[in-house]
Amino acid sequence: MLAKDSTSHKIAQRAAQEIKPGDFVNLGVGIPTLVADYFQNDANTVFLQTENGQLGVGPSPMPGTEDLYLVNASKLPVTEMIGASYFSSADSFGMIRGGHIGVAILGVLQVNRLGQIANWAVPGKAIMGVGGAMDLLVGAKKIIVTTTHMTKDGKPKIVDQCSYPLSGTRKVDLIITDYATFSVDEEGLILEELASEVTLEQVEKNTDAPFRQSATLKIRSLD
């Protein structure tokens, strides 16, 4: 588990600000999973869907109370929220492809200048897994990407052209990194927000794709 003050948690905390009461949300593996810790759901008005067949996913169980037969798509134990339901994989992906899930929060390997993503395969390695990545990308009404701005080797993840295979042609709606937040329109990326600890120059230097600056560029607040 990552430390509470880590980069991943800050990205997740920012992404949680995008979730509103009444939303149906699917959280991908990795940083997206952490988002569940950061939005207020005391009134049970946000409904998490997991593609292995549950709507109304509740918080992680208390240690010792796990049910091995109740897991999310990351195969981690979860619980039932009041009003939860179960369904088959075919029904679950019908729900996803059919546009009934409002928000999908996805991790990525790369994002290109148009806002298209690569999040399922690595070139030069045998392609052995795709899971629900492509179905979520084509189906969710709004796609939010959460990712570190740089790879572990210090290379930009936002690039002109993806060198990794694309997950689909659909452009995502919002890209949230530890450096910045970008929206996406027909022409490409728009810088909407800077994290408080980075400068515009740092974002420009570490982003390999062109982007425009929003007229209302903000400094990120996690309060």
Add this chain to the structure above:
Amino acid sequence: MKKLISSQEAMALIKTGDTLMVGGFGLVGAPLTLIYALENAEHATDLTIISNNLGEPNRGLGKILRAGRVKKAIGSFFTSNPDVIEYFQKGLLETQLLPQGTLSEAIRAGGAGIGGFYTKSSAGTLLSENKEVREIDGELYVLEKPLHANVALIRAFRADSLGNLTYYKSTRNFNPMMATAADIVIAEVDELVETGDLNPEEIITPHVYVDYVVRSEIKLGGARVG
């Protein structure tokens, strides 16, 4: 109960060269008792296995792979079993990767008399290479064919004497579709009840689909009971 058989009797229904559907998302909802019996059913080789994953290293279907009896795997996420990558790279295993929603819908189609369907998933990606892509109302869709099997090994929670099935929480996943898409359907269940004991509203798989029922002896976590 006329459909109740042992896991060994179930294995006699599987032949070399068969295509099997096996339920489960990872090991959750996988028919572990039947998979364990399959490991010992050495007469059945050259198998094509349709399942979301191919188990984990030497767990679940991973055991059948290590026994060298899987010819081809059709699924959506093999990454959880590094053995699959190794066998594939050595040329010992064919694989067919489908988006998870396409896999589940192809099984549903196979059981529902649907000759194929168009989905947006994978359009414009490596996974739609060599597949028919058609523009429908301005969007690209990929033609996917139905999947069928000789035998489906599925996991349910309760079965009544007729073979009506209910499921438990996250174990449902691919099982209800697989119950419809094979010539012979064998359901491993935790509990057997009398016909009439299940509320008709809670039955997810009607007994018309179920040929045989096997009592589950292996629970998740590996404990062997009974």
